[in-house]
Amino acid sequence: MWTTILQNIFNALQWGSFYSMIALGYCLVYGVLRLINFAHGDIFMAACYFAFFIATALLLKIVGGGWLVFALTLVFTMLVTALLGITIERVAYRPLRRKGVNRLYVVITALMVGFILENGNLAILGASALRFPDILDKQIWQIGPLTITNLKVLVIIAAFVVFGILQFIVHKTTLGMAMQAISYDKFAIPLMGIPVNRVITFTFALGSSLAAVAGILFGMSYPVLDPYMGMIIGWKAFIAAVVGGIGNIKGAFIGGFILGFIEIFIAAFFPSSFKDLVSFIILLIILVLKPTGFFGVARSTKI
Amino acid sequence: MMALVPGLNKGKNQTKLIIFIAVVMVIIVLLSSLGLINQYIQSVIMSICINIIFASSLNIVNGYMGEFSCGHAGFMAVGAYVSSVLSLIFFTENKFIGNPLFPPQTALFLFPVVIIAGGIAAALAGLLVAIPSFKTRDDYLAIITIASNYIITTAINNISAIGASRGLMGMKSTMFAMNDVLPLPWMLIWIMVFAVICVIAIKRLMGSVLGKGISAIRYDEISAEIMSVNTNQMKLLAFMFSSGLAGIAGGLFAHMLGFINPGSFNIMKSTEGMVMVYLGGMGSLSGSVLSAIFFTFLLELLRPLQILKWVFIPLLLILLMQFRPEGLMGNREILDVLPKLKLFNRGGKGNGKSA
Numbered sequence: 001m002w003t004t005i006l007q008n009i010f011n012a013l014q015w016g017s018f019y020s021m022i023a024l025g026y027c028l029v030y031g032v033l034r035l036i037n038f039a040h041g042d043i044f045m046a047a048c049y050f051a052f053f054i055a056t057a058l059l060l061k062i063v064g065g066g067w068l069v070f071a072l073t074l075v076f077t078m079l080v081t082a083l084l085g086i087t088i089e090r091v092a093y094r095p096l097r098r099k100g101v102n103r104l105y106v107v108i109t110a111l112m113v114g115f116i117l118e119n120g121n122l123a124i125l126g127a128s129a130l131r132f133p134d135i136l137d138k139q140i141w142q143i144g145p146l147t148i149t150n151l152k153v154l155v156i157i158a159a160f161v162v163f164g165i166l167q168f169i170v171h172k173t174t175l176g177m178a179m180q181a182i183s184y185d186k187f188a189i190p191l192m193g194i195p196v197n198r199v200i201t202f203t204f205a206l207g208s209s210l211a212a213v214a215g216i217l218f219g220m221s222y223p224v225l226d227p228y229m230g231m232i233i234g235w236k237a238f239i240a241a242v243v244g245g246i247g248n249i250k251g252a253f254i255g256g257f258i259l260g261f262i263e264i265f266i267a268a269f270f271p272s273s274f275k276d277l278v279s280f281i282i283l284l285i286i287l288v289l290k291p292t293g294f295f296g297v298a299r300s301t302k303i
Numbered sequence: 304m305m306a307l308v309p310g311l312n313k314g315k316n317q318t319k320l321i322i323f324i325a326v327v328m329v330i331i332v333l334l335s336s337l338g339l340i341n342q343y344i345q346s347v348i349m350s351i352c353i354n355i356i357f358a359s360s361l362n363i364v365n366g367y368m369g370e371f372s373c374g375h376a377g378f379m380a381v382g383a384y385v386s387s388v389l390s391l392i393f394f395t396e397n398k399f400i401g402n403p404l405f406p407p408q409t410a411l412f413l414f415p416v417v418i419i420a421g422g423i424a425a426a427l428a429g430l431l432v433a434i435p436s437f438k439t440r441d442d443y444l445a446i447i448t449i450a451s452n453y454i455i456t457t458a459i460n461n462i463s464a465i466g467a468s469r470g471l472m473g474m475k476s477t478m479f480a481m482n483d484v485l486p487l488p489w490m491l492i493w494i495m496v497f498a499v500i501c502v503i504a505i506k507r508l509m510g511s512v513l514g515k516g517i518s519a520i521r522y523d524e525i526s527a528e529i530m531s532v533n534t535n536q537m538k539l540l541a542f543m544f545s546s547g548l549a550g551i552a553g554g555l556f557a558h559m560l561g562f563i564n565p566g567s568f569n570i571m572k573s574t575e576g577m578v579m580v581y582l583g584g585m586g587s588l589s590g591s592v593l594s595a596i597f598f599t600f601l602l603e604l605l606r607p608l609q610i611l612k613w614v615f616i617p618l619l620l621i622l623l624m625q626f627r628p629e630g631l632m633g634n635r636e637i638l639d640v641l642p643k644l645k646l647f648n649r650g651g652k653g654n655g656k657s658a
Contacts, residue, residue: 036442095625104371105624107445108577111373112617112624115574119613235453242446277457280450287443288435 003145008268009261014152014221016260017159020253021214022237023244024166025207027252030241031183032203035103038110039088041234042117043208047081047215048132048225049121054080055133055216070135077216078209085208086201088113094197114231121227132223155217162213163253166206170249175202183247232276236263239283245296255294321499328495335488345491347603349559352498353552354595358579359505359588360548365577366585367509368541369521371445372432374452375549375576378425380568381455382550383557384465386421387474390558393417395476399464407480414477414493418554425550426543428455433542437535440524452573456565470564474557494555501548506588508544517541518586571613575602578620584630589637594630 022044029037055073062069092113096106139150170176178199181189190196218233219225240259244251262282263275286293331348334340340348357379364372391397394407405413431451436444460468481489508514516537519527528534557563579598583590605612623630632640 036445092621101624101628104441105628107371107442108373108581109621109624111574112621115571115617116614116621119610119617123610123614235449238446239450242443271461273457273461277454277461280454280457283450284431284435284447284454287439287447291439291443 008264012261012264014155016257017155018214019237019240019259020159020256023241023252023256025210026241028207031247032179039114041230042114044211044215045230047212048219050080051077051216051219059133078212081208081212082205085204089204118227130225132219245293248295251295349494351596351599352494353556354599355498355592356501356552357576358595359591360545361576362580362591363541363545365580368517372448373573374448376568376572377452377455378546378549379553381428382421382425382553383563385424386417386554387557389417390477408484410477410480411484421554422547422551426547429543429546433539436538459565472562475561581630584632587632590632
C-alpha cells in the first residue's frame with residue numbers, strides 16, 4: 001500500500017513537472033501580453049516532433065546515444081521551437097496588436113494557429129504515430145521497494161532548474177524587469193524607451209523554449225508521438241496555470257504539480273477515463289470559487 | 304457603427320415574409336417528394352438549416368452579448384443525446400425499456416416534443432456555463448466554455464448505457480415510422496420548420512427589451528449594471544437560450560444522420576460555429592444565416608481535401624481576423640446593406656431565400 005503511494009508520488013512529480021514546464025510558458029506570455037496563447041500546447045507538440053527529427057538525425061550521424069546527443073538535441077530543439085514561437089507571434093499576433101483590435105480576436109487567432117499546427121502536421125506527416133528514439137540508456141534504480149528510472153529524476157530536476165532560471169531571468173535581469181513593466185502598464189512603458197516588441201519577441205522565444213524542454217523530455221518518457229498530443233496536455237497545463245493564478249510564475253509552477261498529483265492519484269484509484277473529467281471539473285470549481293486562482297491578484301476595474 | 308438590431312416590424316410585412324418562406328419551403332418539399340431534388344442536395348439543405356440554428360444561437364452569446372463562448376458543440380451534444388434516447392424509448396424496440404412507449408405512428412406528432420425536450424436539457428446544461436459567468440469574464444469565461452465542452456463529451460464517453468465512444472444509432476427508424484404514415488420527406492420538413500422558428504425567435508428576443516439588455520452587456524457591463532440592467536439575469540437568459548437552441552440543432556442533427564458519437568461534438572464543431580459567427584459578423588442575425596449557407600457550401604466543396612480542410616478553415620478565420628474582423632455584415636442586418644429587399648418587409652430580416 002505504502003509502496004504504491006510512494007511510487008505514485010514519484011509518478012505524480014514527473015507528470016506534474018511536464019505540466020509545470022508548459023504552464024510556465026503560458027504564464028509568461030499571459031503575464032506580458034494578457035493573452036492566452038492557446039497555441040502553446042501545439043507548440044509543445046511541434047517541439048516533440050522537432051526533437052524527434054533532430055534526435056534521429058543526430059543519432060544517425062553519431063552512433064549510439066548518450067548525454068552529448070541529448071544536450072545537442074535539447075539546444076537545437078530549443079532554438080527551432082523558439083523560432084516557431086517568434087514566427088507565430090510575428091505573423092499572427094503582432095499585426096493584430098498593431099491595429100489595436102479587441103483582445104478577443106487575438107485569442108481566436110491563437111486558437112486557430114493551434115488547429116493549423118495540429119492538422120498541418122497530420123496532413124504532412126500522416127496519421128501513423130512515430131516512435132521517439134532512445135537517446136539515453138534507461139537505468140533503473142531500486143531504492144527499497146521503489147523503482148526509480150533516471151529519466152524520471154531527470155524530468156523532475158529539469159523542471160526545478162527551469163523554474164530557477166526563469167525566476168532569475170524575470171526578477172534579476174533587465175529583460176525580466178522590462179517584461180514585468182510591460183505587464184504593469186502597456187501604455188507608459190514605450191515612452192520610457194523600452195523596446196516593447198523586442199521584449200515580447202523575447203517572451204515568446206522563452207516560453208517556446210520552455211515548451212521545447214518539456215517536449216523533448218516528454219518524448220523520451222512517453223515515446224509515441226501523435227499530432228493531437230499537444231491539445232489535451234496544453235489544456236491541462238493551462239488549467240494548472242489557472243489553478244496557480246495566471247500571470248504568476250510561482251503559481252503556475254505549483255499549480256502544475258497540484259494537477260499532476262490530482263490526476264495520478266485519480267488514475268490510481270478510479271478508472272483512468274475519469275482523469276480528464278475530474279481535472280476539468282476541478283477547473284470549473286476553482287474558477288467559480290476563486291476566479292483569480294490560488295496565487296493570483298484580483299485586478300480592479302476603473303470606471 | 305452603433306446600429307443596434309432594428310426592431311421587428313410587426314404586422315403585414317412580417318406576414319408577407321413568413322408566407323414567402325412557407326411557399327419556398329413547400330416548393331422544396333414538393334420537389335424532393337417528387338424526386339426532382341436528389342438525396343445529396345436534400346442533405347445539404349438540411350445541413351444548411353442545422354448550421355443556421357447553430358450559428359445564430361451562438362451569435363446570441365458571441366455576437367450580441369460580446370462574450371466569448373467556444374464550447375458550443377457541447378450543448379449540441381446534450382441536445383442530440385437526450386433527444387436520441389427519448390426518440391429510441393418512445394418509438395422503437397430499444398435496449399432501455401424494451402418495447403416502444405408509444406405506437407410508432409405517433410412519431411408524427413411527438414417528434415417535435417422529443418426535439419424540444421433535447422433543447423430544454425441543453426438549456427439546463429447551459430447553466431454549467433451561465434453560473435460561473437456571473438463572476439468571470441472574457442478570457443476565463445472562454446476557458447470555462449471550452450472546459451464545459453470537454454466535460455460533456457468526456458462524460459458521454461464514460462456512460463456505457465448510451466454507447467460511450469462507440470456512439471448511438473437507430474434514430475432513423477423514427478423517420479421511417481413517420482414515412483409509413485405519410486410518405487413525405489419528414490426530416491427535411493421538420494428541420495426547415497425548426498430553423499425558421501429558431502431564427503424568428505432569436506429575432507424577436509433581440510428586438511425586445513430583454514435583448515437590448517443583452518446587447519448592453521456587450522458595450523459596457525458596468526454601465527449596464529448601473530443603468531439598472533440585471534446583468535446576471537441577462538447572462539443567464541442569453542446562455543440558456545443560446546444553448547437550448549444549440550440543443551435543438553443537435554437533436555435535428557442526430558435524427559438527420561441517424562448516428563452520433565461524442566467525437567462529432569468536439570471542439571472542432573465548436574470552431575465551425577465560431578467561424579460562421581465571425582464570418583457573418585458579430586451581432587448580425589442575417590449575417591449568421593448567410594454565412595451558415597456560405598460555410599456549408601464551402602465545407603461541401605472542401606470535402607475532397609479531407610484533413611487539409613481543417614488547415615484551410617482556421618486559416619480562413621485568421622485572415623478574417625486580420626483583414627475584416629467585423630465579418631461580412633459587421634453588426635448590420637441585410638436590409639442596411641441592401642435596402643432594395645425592403646419590398647418584402649421593412650426593418651425585418653430579409654433572409655427569405657434561406658429556408
